[in-house]
Every structure is written in structure tokens, then in C-alpha cells.
Amino acid sequence: MTLLDVRDLVTAYGSVKALHGVSFHVDEGEIVALLGANGAGKTTALRTISGLLRPRSGEVRFAGDRIDTRPAHEIVRLGLTQVPEGRWIFTLMTVDENLRLGAYAEPRVPREALDRVFALFPRLAERRGQLAGTLSGGEQQMLAMARALMTRPRLLLLDEPSMGLAPVLVRQI
Structure with missing residues (x-):
């Protein structure tokens, strides 16, 4: 079964097109990698799929x-979650607080x-009361992934x- 279907996606920053008719699909249980040089549009594709950018044309299902017209928080609730480049954790909050924010949709x-x-990241259990900003780079990346997994995604970008x-x-990792 096709879980993600991207068709003829065009996304731009102002007048500069970053994606020119990108198409691909991801079947349930499949692992897909987007490969390309710096500036090729990999991050733009993920941000568009996640609802952080709006496409000029094309569609995402x-x-x-x-889902290409839905806001990011609705897309997360549907089961599609992104771990963005650069870790993006809340450094002045504890590991436990970061994880709880990952499940914000559930009271x-x-x-x-x-x-x-x-169970996936036992090191985080050991550090659950520690400020996230004091974790090593690898531990911060684990935390970013673990926080995304708190939403119980069907697809993780x-x-x-x-x-x-x-x-x-x-x-x-």
C-alpha cells in the first residue's frame, strides 16, 4: 500500500524555484532516501511534505x-512526523520535558x-532529568528522534x- 505519494511537486522561495516537478512514493514498511548535492532540494521537499512550506503546484497524499494544503500540526496528527536537520531540541528543558512536548496532541x-x-534509546532514560542542552551531540540527535516517535508516526521523515x-x-542512532 502506498503511504506517501508525491506528484509533480513545485516549491519556491519567492521567485526562485527549489523543486521542479518532484515525484516519488513510499510504500508502507519501505525505506526511501532522497539523495543529492547540497542545494538540490532535499530539505525543501521534506519541509513541503511536512506542511512547513506550501507548494506552488503538485500534490502530496x-x-x-x-495533505499539501493542511497545516503541519494536522499532518503530524495524521501520522507523518519530521525530524528536522540540526536537532531542534529545547535546550533549557529536560529530556523528559522535551519528550512530553513531542506528544503535545495527547493531553x-x-x-x-x-x-x-x-527502550529504543536507553541512554535517554538515564538522562531524563538532565537539561537537553547539556547532552552530547549524539544524545541530542537521539532526543530529537525520540521526541518525533512520541507522536506514534506511521511515517518518519x-x-x-x-x-x-x-x-x-x-x-x-
Whole structure:
């Protein structure tokens, strides 16, 4: 079953086109990588799919529903979540607080959601009371991914997940 279907996507920053008719699909259970040089439009594609940018034309469908006109928070609620490039964590909040923000759509964070991310990233369980800004780069990346997983996504978009990390940390993440 096709989970994500991107067709003829055109996105621009002002008068400068960043995406020129991009099309691809992701089937359920499939792993897909967007490859290209710096400036090729990979991040723009992910930001457009996530609802952070509006396309000029084309369409994005997730689980059969058209999402390219929906706001980002609605897209997250549908089950599509992005981990943006650069970690984007709340540095003055604890690991636990960052994770709870990841599940903002649910008034009470289910214990199972925390247990699930702590099972995937045991280091975060050890650091749950620590300020996120004091974590190592690898731990911050784990936190960014874990926070995204708190939404229980059907599809997770990762933008440069290994940027700035040592090879041993890339394997760990």
C-alpha cells in the first residue's frame, strides 16, 4: 500500500524555484532516501511534505488523503512526523520535558510511549532529568528522534540524521 505519494511537486522561495516537478512514493514498511548535492532540494521537499512550506503546484497524499494544503500540526496528527536537520531540541528543558512536548496532541502522555522511546534509546532514560542542552551531540540527535516517535508516526521523515556525528554515533542512532 502506498503511504506517501508525491506528484509533480513545485516549491519556491519567492521567485526562485527549489523543486521542479518532484515525484516519488513510499510504500508502507519501505525505506526511501532522497539523495543529492547540497542545494538540490532535499530539505525543501521534506519541509513541503511536512506542511512547513506550501507548494506552488503538485500534490502530496498521505495514506490516500491530500495533505499539501493542511497545516503541519494536522499532518503530524495524521501520522507523518519530521525530524528536522540540526536537532531542534529545547535546550533549557529536560529530556523528559522535551519528550512530553513531542506528544503535545495527547493531553496526557501515555506511559507506553515513554517506555517505547526509552527502550529504543536507553541512554535517554538515564538522562531524563538532565537539561537537553547539556547532552552530547549524539544524545541530542537521539532526543530529537525520540521526541518525533512520541507522536506514534506511521511515517518518519529524517533530514540529515547523521550530520555532525562521529561514525560510531551514527551506527548507534
